[in-house]
Amino acid sequence: MRGQLIGTPPSGAGNEPAPATGATPAGTPPTGAAGPVAGATDPHEPDLGHHGDVEATPGLVDLAVNVRRAPMPDWLADPVIAALGDLAAYPDPAPARAAVAARHGRPPEEVLLTAGAAEGFVLIARALRDARRPVVVHPQFTEPEAALRAAGHRVERLLLDPADGFRLDPARVPADADLVMIGNPTNPTSVLHPAAALAALARPGRVLVVDEAFADTTLAPGVEGEPESLAARRDLPGLVVVRSLTKTWGLAGLRIGYLLGEAGLLARFAAAQPLWAVSTPALAAATACASPAAVAAERAIAARLAADRDHLVARLSGLPGVRMAGHPASAFVLIHRPGADGLRERLRERGWAVRRGDTFPGLGPDWLRIAVRDPATTDAFIGVLAEILEA
Template sequence: MLHLEPTPHGGDAAPGCVDFSTGVSPLPPPEAVLESFRAADVRRYPHPTGLPLRERVAELHGLPPDGVVVGNGSVELIWALARAFAGPGRSAVVLTPAFAEYAQAVRASGATVESLAAEGPPFEWNLEALLAMLRRHTPSLLFVCRPSNPCLAVFPMEAVRAAAEASPGTLVVVDEAYQPLFEGVPPMSPGGNVVVLRSLTKVFALPGLRLGYLLGEPRLLRAVQASLPPWNVSAPALAAGRVALDCLGQVDAVRAEVARLRGAQQALLAEAGARVDASGGTFLLCRVPEARAFASAAVQAGVRVRDCTSLGLPHHIRLGVRLEADHPLLRAAWRRVRELLE
């Protein structure tokens, strides 16, 4: 555990640099959510397992409250899943390229990680190869990032179900952190050995709030809850989460506006000579000669992009979608980077 290097992430642009490195919605968070956050009573401990929010989420998804665990960001729940179901002598399979914390959390638990990489672009996983891996390793966990960050591919719902049925001893974790922001990607329902992770930080632009939840069978989620400390979600986050759920009616409008901005950003990149290999939700995945060099040159040109080398894509950078006011800067930066690298 001590030898684990921290995983790189976006979202840490230096002052003066415009941050295109995350997939958080570029639209402002709902004002009512911010108000509820500010009004929360922090003089008392919150409920140890966030029951008032779990009840509200459960109602929304037609589950009992024990079928919901809330986390300090969905990332906390990824780590709790690894603590509960992985561990020494066990293994997990991850569909890659994907969010690096699945592998990190599994390794930290003492278990081993097997990856099945998508072929592409366009990126796609081979279901037969996955089924063979599940037979070979009988992993305790399978992580499916749906849609996947950074390759933006969507592992079909039927394929997830086929994998879950073929390997009943494997807990299949479907991470739908970005699902609300993608068109044509219906959410998966939890059940049996499939659990579903949701984040409230992406679609409502609240990454600093830290709030996500896990849906699944209570008998499985009991172990996840037991792997978390009490009061893991603060009173302001619980209060804001309840109001955010009341704002779910705004998600269609957010998704449509993000799609419009993404289209505009993609057109501008094409004009600047960029090759966009995949796009969806709040992301554009661009092919570049060498991602590491490109990302450093981009900082010099005033923008922070996500170098995907650590995610297994050394020739790709990932861009978040931003408001139109930032688009001219991106076009200028793209041209500047090409000059710097020539």
């Protein structure tokens, strides 16, 4: 397996704009490691601050955002609404913390509730300013690297190879990397890495951050829970699992997520967190979503999602020149079509919003991420996409 290791200088207060990274162009197999790169700002450097919500403007069918849109069930809506009557009191995270801990078989001190997964990345970056060699495995969600650079870190990128299905080879991660960040399943590739491969990255003296924001969307035959999740692993040194409740339950506007890890490590992150960072309604949502009924509902939703994803994959497979990255395992599919620069704009003209790929390190304008939707929406989208490609 191949991958490329490249360096990026930090960005943030007192720093110049982020220099070039020398990232491998999309579709070009990486050829090996490269050292840190310095120099002038590169106009081709991916915009780490670009996210799918920017694509989903009013009037377009939204295939750019991975948040599930469905009516909120009563068991979730009722406690959130009830919490609005208690806003005069400061938030008390203890009940929600205990509920989340029980869900994952951990003591409460191994849970830190956050205002969404994004805040978790910021806390990690700020608390671990002493990290000497942080490495981010790409392509993946850009906020972990953005948070590190904003905190003054010099980040190295390990670019996984599209020719190899963006699969992780643990041996590609430098042995002396003391902070490693990776997503599982990974946004935007939808690749689900084996838990054993991720566990192989853990070692004393290293903090291993695994972003499991989409873990509850995954399913595997014969597996009762979330396949390849490390959320319940307490034996791996330095492991921090980042979780989000905003995707499956449509709570992006409420901002609720949490970190799982060693108590001493989470205490360092908590020291970087503002007081009362998570609102009372968000805490109510966290408690409700940790219940056994909620977990069972997640599994049912994941099963329906898998069927809808299979339908999308089958329809995409019938389009000329379109290929998918690996075997999609989450709520989105990453596609590549050579010469597709401008395809996103033509889809917008026809009323469809998809996520551009060139803002993810390691990808380019030939890559697009498509959210999984119901079969009727998928069929309508494929019809438009086919017409554009034929033209």
